[in-house]
Amino acid sequence: MTAKSPAQKKSEGLLRRHFKGDASEVMNKINASIDVDQRLYAQDIASSKAHCQMLVAQCVLSPSDGEAIESGLDAVCAEIEAGKMKFDPALEDIHMHVEARLTELIGEPGKRLHTARSRNDQVATDFRLWVREALDGLDRAFNDLHAVLIDLAGDHVNTVMPGFTHSQPAQPVTFAHYLMAYVEMFGRDRDRIKDARARLNECPLGAAALAGTSFNIDREMTASALGFDRPTANSIDSVSDRDFALEALSVSAIAAVHLSRLAEELVLWSSPAFAMVRLPDAFSTGSSIMPQKRNPDAAELVRGKTGRIIGSLNSLLMTMKGLSLAYAKDLQEDKEPTFDSLDTLLLCGQAMAGMIGGLEVDKERMRLLAGAGYSTATDLADWLVRVGGLAFRDAYNSVAALVRLAKDRDCALEDLPLVEMQKIEPCVTESVFEVLSLDKSVASRASQGGTAQVRVREALIAAKARYL
Ligand code: ARG
Numbered sequence: 001m002t003a004k005s006p007a008q009k010k011s012e013g014l015l016r017r018h019f020k021g022d023a024s025e026v027m028n029k030i031n032a033s034i035d036v037d038q039r040l041y042a043q044d045i046a047s048s049k050a051h052c053q054m055l056v057a058q059c060v061l062s063p064s065d066g067e068a069i070e071s072g073l074d075a076v077c078a079e080i081e082a083g084k085m086k087f088d089p090a091l092e093d094i095h096m097h098v099e100a101r102l103t104e105l106i107g108e109p110g111k112r113l114h115t116a117r118s119r120n121d122q123v124a125t126d127f128r129l130w131v132r133e134a135l136d137g138l139d140r141a142f143n144d145l146h147a148v149l150i151d152l153a154g155d156h157v158n159t160v161m162p163g164f165t166h167s168q169p170a171q172p173v174t175f176a177h178y179l180m181a182y183v184e185m186f187g188r189d190r191d192r193i194k195d196a197r198a199r200l201n202e203c204p205l206g207a208a209a210l211a212g213t214s215f216n217i218d219r220e221m222t223a224s225a226l227g228f229d230r231p232t233a234n235s236i237d238s239v240s241d242r243d244f245a246l247e248a249l250s251v252s253a254i255a256a257v258h259l260s261r262l263a264e265e266l267v268l269w270s271s272p273a274f275a276m277v278r279l280p281d282a283f284s285t286g287s288s289i290m291p292q293k294r295n296p297d298a299a300e301l302v303r304g305k306t307g308r309i310i311g312s313l314n315s316l317l318m319t320m321k322g323l324s325l326a327y328a329k330d331l332q333e334d335k336e337p338t339f340d341s342l343d344t345l346l347l348c349g350q351a352m353a354g355m356i357g358g359l360e361v362d363k364e365r366m367r368l369l370a371g372a373g374y375s376t377a378t379d380l381a382d383w384l385v386r387v388g389g390l391a392f393r394d395a396y397n398s399v400a401a402l403v404r405l406a407k408d409r410d411c412a413l414e415d416l417p418l419v420e421m422q423k424i425e426p427c428v429t430e431s432v433f434e435v436l437s438l439d440k441s442v443a444s445r446a447s448q449g450g451t452a453q454v455r456v457r458e459a460l461i462a463a464k465a466r467y468l
Pocket of ligand 1 (some may be wrong): 033037092093095119122123301327329331333
């Protein structure tokens with residue numbers, strides 16, 4: 001028999017007193033979560049302190065035990081932060097590590113901390129605290145992203161670019177209007193973060209293992225000490241619910257999809273074929289073989305990491321599916337995908353803000369591409385309806401014929417001679433040329449939410465007031 005590690009002995013003292021046999025090494029390996037959940041140490045210590053203060057206030061613990069526990073927890077925290085804590089799989093998780101080390105440091109009072117709680121309500125509380133902080137961090141990152149997008153949009157209210165449908169040039173739009181589409185998307189993401197945070201903000205501590213406790217605890221007190229709005233209502237739900245993590249993962253998956261669409265466009269538009277934008281040096285990479293290359297790796301990784309983020313949501317949904325109430329160890333699998341997804345999304349948001357913040361925009365190139373592909377054909381049809389009195393479908397057919405003619409002659413619509421146009425559509429007059437220009441086309445789309453400069457300036461003011 002191999003000698004037992006000190007952590008194994010501690011774990012047996014804490015959790016395995018009723019067993020004759022030792023845990024196998026493989027059991028320790030599959031059971032341990034310390035490699036993953038050690039990052040919950042600050043939340044575990046904060047919730048332990050709140051629990052301890054409440055037990056003292058309720059006369060469940062003596063004030064002197066309370067003081068010993070609190071200063072002991074500070075000492076454990078300092079050890080972990082100094083990298084001095086020895087983590088060992090035999091002690092399973094962060095909760096057992098903190099409690100075991102506390103008891104080692106302060107003796108008897110340490111053993112009283114776990115009165116009226118269980119690791120089940122403890123982990124649910126710690127994890128909620130972590131997810132809450134992560135959501136707040138994400139909101140800050142998306143606020144930064146909003147700021148750079150709105151700032152760039154402000155510089156490009158008059159920059160005309162091709163607007164696409166089906167990836168084909170459709171109608172000219174302004175670059176500001178395009179950027180403001182993403183401002184809307186990230187605005188909805190931030191709303192979802194806020195909603196998820198509001199629902200998350202209830203405190204499970206005091207639910208104990210699943211049924212509540214026989215001690216006279218004050219759950220309002222622990223909830224408010226930890227910044228929660230209220231205690232959770234049902235002890236069984238408290239320890240088995242992971243909706244807060246699922247919501248954070250759903251919000252993250254949707255936000256990642258938004259980032260990845262923008263990333264895809266940066267990849268395309270920075271390629272020499274489009275050459276509408278240039279990514280900053282700080283967010284571009286070189287090739288090991290082709291010295292001329294300027295690769296958009298950060299944008300590609302934002303796009304690529306979206307797969308992982310969506311996968312994390314699926315992973316936890318699958319873990320939860322069909323899980324009977326209340327706590328089961330399956331729930332320990334909640335942290336890895338959640339940590340990974342929220343960390344990854346934060347990084348992607350920061351990378352995107354960096355790319356947008358340093359983006360160089362080639363206005364001339366955008367304008368050139370905006371004029372390609374007969375992008376003002378709809379303006380011509382609208383003119384025929386408005387001035388010529390045609391039904392829209394008749395106007396559409398005449399313009400289709402004019403586009404065919406222009407294609408045959410390999411020229412733009414506005415380069416067709418008036419007489420040739422009149423052969424196809426007799427009501428056309430000289431004034432039609434006014435609507436065929438890119439600037440007129442853009443300025444004419446002044447309907448609510450449209451791309452005209454007047455509307456985009458209003459949208460910018462509204463977005464600044466709402467998001468910054
Ligand atoms: N490490 C566990 C987790 O993350 C803590 C809760 C353990 N509870 C239990 N009864 N074994 O879920």
